[in-house]
Amino acid sequence: RIFSLIRVLVGVFVLGCIFLVNFGQEWEVAEIESVTQYRAGLREEIHAKIGVKIGLRSVNITLKEVTSFNEGRLNETINYNERFSWNNEGFTLGRAGFGPFAGRFNQEYRAGQRKGLPYPILWIAEYFTIDGEGIRWGRFYLQAGYYAHILVWLAFPLWILTMVLFYMVMSYGAYFSLLTGIVLIMANILYATIRNPNQLMIPFEDAKLTFTWGWSFWLCLINGIICVAIGVLVLVIDNWKPD
């Protein structure tokens, strides 16, 4: 009984993780606190927390004022969280520029410009819209996200099959668990290798946004390793005393 409870729990846990990983926004993250220009028509700079979270499908940019520099003058809450995504049909880049045939990200960026988002947000998003020669962060994050999302999605049915198979033929279940794990780890590997030759770094007055792996990335890796471990374990047990 306990064994089957554990089985169900692990199964659901891994499945949940696959979903979290797939839609998790933090494959790569960067956060700084800095003084920065805020918007047009304003001389004062603000002191803000600026964060960027890159998921498989989009970039989230947050801007939050820390200490109100200009208390009294600016009666404004500065707490933005803007998302720019590229998961249009097939994660295609679209034509250069910002027109109707451009990629979704560029179009959302242009919409942001029209909306008049604060400078820091636009400046950061702008980094992902440039696509040429060595400056193709948007393209690479899109590609990485694209391939990783395919693999993570693939892991989902594979894991379901794994769970089903564990009830049928243990060794098949183990193989599929291994496969799920490998697919998840492949997602990590691809995500980590498909990148612009120049590391993305976005400077602000006091600090540079430098990117590190976020929890989504690690969770995916750990999840993958768990799956592989389960697979290996079951295979070993199955070989020792098959019953």
Add this chain to the structure above:
Amino acid sequence: AEVPHVEHPPFDGWYNNWAHPDWGAAETTLYRRLAPAYSDGVYEPAGAHRPNPFEISDAVFSGKTGHASVKNRSALLVFFGQQVVEEVLDAQRPGCPPEYFNIKIPKNHAQYDKDGRGGREMPFLRSRYDQNTGYSPHVPREQLNEISAFLDGGLVYGPNKAWADALRSYKGGRLAAYNDNDASKPNFPAENDIRLPMANPAPPFDHKLKPIKRFFKLGNPRGNENPFLLTFGVLLFRWHNHQAAQLQANHPDWSDERLFLEARKLVIAHHQKIVMYDWIPAWLGTEVSEYKGYNPSVHPGIAHVFQSAAMRFGHTLVPPAVYRRNRNCVFRNTSDISGFSGHSALRTCNTFWNSPVSLHQTDIDELLMGMASQITEREDNIVTPDLRGDVFGPLEFPRRDLMAVNIQRGRDHGLPDYNTARKLYGLKPITDWTDINPDFFTNSPDVCGPGVLEKIRNLYNNSLDDVDIWPAGLLETTANGPGELFRTIIKDQFERIRDGDRFWFENRDNGLYTDEEIDAINKTTLRDIIIAVTDIGENDLQENIFFVGDDVPCKQPDQLGDLMTTGSIGECKRPRDAPEVQDGVVFDYFWGSEVSYALTFIAYHSLLAVTVLVLILLARRRDKEVQKKMAMTREKTRKRTKVPSKQISVITASEWIGKKQGHRNVIIKLESSKKHILVTEASSRKSKVLRTIDLNLLLKNRQTGVELILSADGKMTMMALKVPKEYDLVLVFDDQRDRDQSQVELERFMFKAGLGRTLSTVPEKDLLRDAHSVQDRKSLLTQFFQTVLANAFHEEESENREDLDFVKAKEILETELTRYEFAEALSLKPDSLFVNSMFKLVDKNENGYISFREFLDFFVIFSKGNADDKVKLMFDMYDLDNTGTLTKEEFRTMLTSMVDLANEKVEEKDIETLIGSLFSSAGLEGKPAITFTDFKKILKNYESELNYTSLNLAGISPSEVYLYNNNDCAGTGVPMNAQPRRENASSRARRTVILSYDNLDLSSASTGRTANKENRRLSTIQEVKTIKKTAPKGKFALFCNDILRYFVNYKLHIFWCTLYTLITLGIFIERAYYYSIEREHAGLRRIAGYGVTVTRGAASGMMFTYASLLVTMCRNTVTFLRETFLHKYIPFDGAISFHKYIAYLALFFTLLHIIGHCINFYHISTQTPGDLICLFRNFFHATDDLPKFHRWCWNTLTGVTGVLLTINMFVIYVFAVQYARRHTFKAFWFTHNTYPIFFILMILHGAGRLVQPPFTHLFILGPVVLFTLDRLVSINRKKVEIAVITAELLPSDVTYLQFKRPLNFEYKSGQWCRIACLVQGSNEYHPFTLTSAPHEENLSLHIRAVGPWTMNLRRTYDPDHVGEHSWPKVFLDGPYGEGHQEWYRYEVAVLVGGGIGVTPFASILKDIKYKSRTNAQFVCKKVYFLWVTRTQRQFEWLTDIIREVEDSDLVSVHVFITQFKEKYDIRTTMLYICERYFQKISERSLFTGLRSITHFGRPEFKQFFQMLQVEHPNNSEFGVFSCGPPPMTSSVEKACAHVNKTSTNVLFQHHFENF
């Protein structure tokens, strides 16, 4: 003092204007100052009727260079001007998709068509535009400006913030410099090692794409175009760092960011001031208006006419070369990497896109001083060849004519004509050509070149209505500078840029600059900047560096250009010798792809060949293995087989049966006593006699002996024994020793038998070729019988006879049958008495063979002769001693032989009784022998019937044939069409039958019929009307008939196949249409034309077909569905055939796709890199990289997976052919199971997104899910291996399998199960009906070999193959099915079995018998079993079962043979001929041994059912169960429906199953 923060101007121009945040911003449309003149009002280029740009170029802009600027404008002014353009405007990028608006090169063009070939074009790509525009006339196409229109330092800092970030060093607010880490290096901007996306065309002088890293990292993406322009880029870069350093000195506490922004603020202001107040006046010859403050309602946007025409005024001033000098007035001669040394200056056209090189040589100082000293080209209409003919271009056209481009650009942007432009700018239109430039045309016409006015006038047909702005506008040029129109446009533009800029340095409201700063800015000149950031001193430059005034410290040595008197400036270089360049003009983009292209396809082909080869090798190897195994079994048999007696010697060998059939292990027994050679099966279990060679025959026919042929080569292991009139016995021995031994054995045997032998040796090949194999013999015999039949039946209808050629006919005539062959043809045992007697009878000349003639005679009597003839024939048959009388003994033999035929064992005393009763009924008691007359007496009552039989055999009116055996039915009132006389005849016959065979087996004692029995007989319907059809006459009609039959049988299959094909075609056409029509102007379609249409269409077709392949293989689903009502409409059993059909459809699309892509990839490999970037958005390649074929094919996901897919596909298909499945099933299974890889590759293939967003998964997902679930069901099924108890190869390719019944395997009769054979893959289940009855201990199946699986199965269970091992195990799944097992619920059940569809009834019949014996409460009273078959031959095994049940009262069996008479085999014919006759005597069929009646024709179900009603008047529910091909079940269905409709209270419930 604390300097307050300010609002810094944005990098991209956004939010400059509060009302219109995007005014002047980067990536917004140009400003449509003039009404557009697109020829269609929307987007088609303007000026469709204007002259060819090249002709205009030649007419207006040609002329010698070397005229000095009249106003002594300096070269520095000109290149500063170019730099100003780059600050406000960048609209050079071509649109995506590329729109070629090529310019036709006139024939014999001096530069581009030197060979006069004609038909050449200069490529011209239309500009990029806002794709929200250009759809309809109110918003015509608007081109985009990629950078902000403002003078906001874009040159220095880049078009956006990210770019600026990339330029910074993050130290002291400075921009990153080349010498940041190495002070010894010159103070240049850092190299572009992070590869900022700057413009990077191939330098035309050496025609090679070069890495973008070589450039300096500048704000201006095109800043590296030429060294003179780059000079200003470097200058301003230094100026920024200079400012930053100063600021840092003054404000050490400022952060890097602050320093950067403050320095930038100042640089922008200085630049604004210099451009607006220093450069423009010098450029235009007039001052700009005074600044009146920021005006938010002014649009700063760049006007089209400014971009496409006015601002290009600078082109005329560009000098063909530029001086460099040092501070000591030494003008440097060139010696640069281009290898042109010794020229007085840097030739402009040779510096394009190689700028950093020139700067590294000299720093910017020498260039600045050189430009300041150099008087530039004259303000006129003449343009230097460096631009007019030698400006850079794409690889395929490296040197373009910029003037033609300018004109074309104006048309591209929809510029109106010259006069309209004038009007719209408030100038008065020109009416007289000379008024364009009265100064030139009237005062000094030579200035603008001879006859320019004439030329342009002629070009435009003397009409001023539709003149391009560029030539006419430039012709206005005067010494002062641009003419009226251009001046107005330029002035207007810059004033708008200034007035509409909130951050303009003079706008005090923006708070950017303090008053002191503005004053300082206003004092700063370009000269100051130069002096501040270079080593150039105050004295090295004149005061106003935009003009070469008298105060110039160093005068230029000469005016550079054609008119130079000292030195030269060199030539514009073209790399004529590079292999990829032809004519110095055309570039072959395919260059470098040829090898990989060819190699790839060669590799493809060889792979295919290799795959086929591997297949063949594998097949060979397996065949060898089989042979080895056979040899091993032979070895074992040899050891085991004991020689029974001295008389018999034994040879073991493998017999070669035929080319296709291969070998089988045999044991040859030489029985010297009987003089027989017996060929028997060499199996451990049985030793069936395969063939007997009777040497007595040879002796009888005075043959001297046999022929022995030995193989003379190879391993010398072959021996052929040629026996006259028989097929050859070809033996293969294990080795030569073995053969020799056997030969001796054989010879000894021959000798003993009194026969000789001739011996010859031939090569193995010849031996096999000349051997008359079993197969040869068989086909000969078939023809033999057919010819006999044709002759006997259709002597008159000669056209129906096969037209035999002479040789063949002769061969047949000479053919003689042995007794064994004769027996086999009749499917009777060769040693049965009947065969013996018959054979003797037919063999008139008693030579032991039946010749053609003899057989024909026999047949003619049977088919044509009168009753007497036939009775005589029969009499003779059993008159063994030819005495003319039949002794009682002989008569007994006759009877036993018939019993024998029926495969019944009869007690001796029964026969006695029978004979007694027979004799007594004919009044012959006590007679020891009967004469022919007596015999006739016994049979006399059959006379009419015998005659009648012959009537029918003539085939005159087959439709009138009704076969009765019980006339009592006439009394039941069933309508009958038979003629009364015949009825009488038969009734008489019936009544007078003395000998009733059933007396024997029903009650041993009784001699007559019991009343009881009579009643049963009476109540049993034994006649069924049949529908007969004759085969159509003539080959064609026969063919049509076959086709028709095929259609009827497979109409559902055909329907679904057609539907499926149509859907697939629809999918193909949808995509094809999309790419042909809807995407005509986009994407790959532009490059590859209809190639894309085909490949994309095919791709979709493939996706669909490959996805459906999976669906057909959802075996559990299919099994499940065939149980549902859907089975009526969808022939699920055809799943595998459908799979194959789809596979071939898929193959078709795949080949289309692959071949299409071979062509497409060629096209792609020939594209310009620029187009590729646009067309393949998801495929990146650097600007210095020309993707070759191998890049596309081997370095893209789509390409690689495509290649892999193709290989995978080759393998799958090659190994899926019939040959492979037959010979190496394992290889087929192994390769076929790579399909998961195939599908993964397929998904990845689309995931490359080369052409369109992937949608493979949309097709694949559903089928994959279904397939996976289906597969899970299979996996979940507990697999138990079941031991096979016996397996038997029955005749007619039926394999009988009996295996253990698993525990708790409960089934009902008529159900079926699925089995998989371990040897053939444990996943491949095939359905078979259980032929065992539920009460039996074991399960059994009868499996007919029809296709690969069943044939393999047969081979698997072939004793030869199994050898000593135990039978391979099977997997069992089931039972399935329902319906038929309900038969016992009805009082009267009708079972109709067609073809293989009788199998369920085997079980049911057994069950009936069992139940009727054991089960008391059993509703069923009567079962009618109708067996409809084309020929009984294939179902001999069933007759055994039928015979078992026949005797119970319960079952009445009718057999229908539906084959056309013309197609009867000999057995059926004999059945047809003899049954009527012999059955009277034996009450049983001679050939089947069944009592049931054999009918010839199709059953007429309607009448049969009506009769049933009559027969069972109290029964209201009849169960009808049919199983067989759809046409049969459907006619049963129809009959039931009809009967149900026409009669009340009666219900015929029909259940059926098709297969």
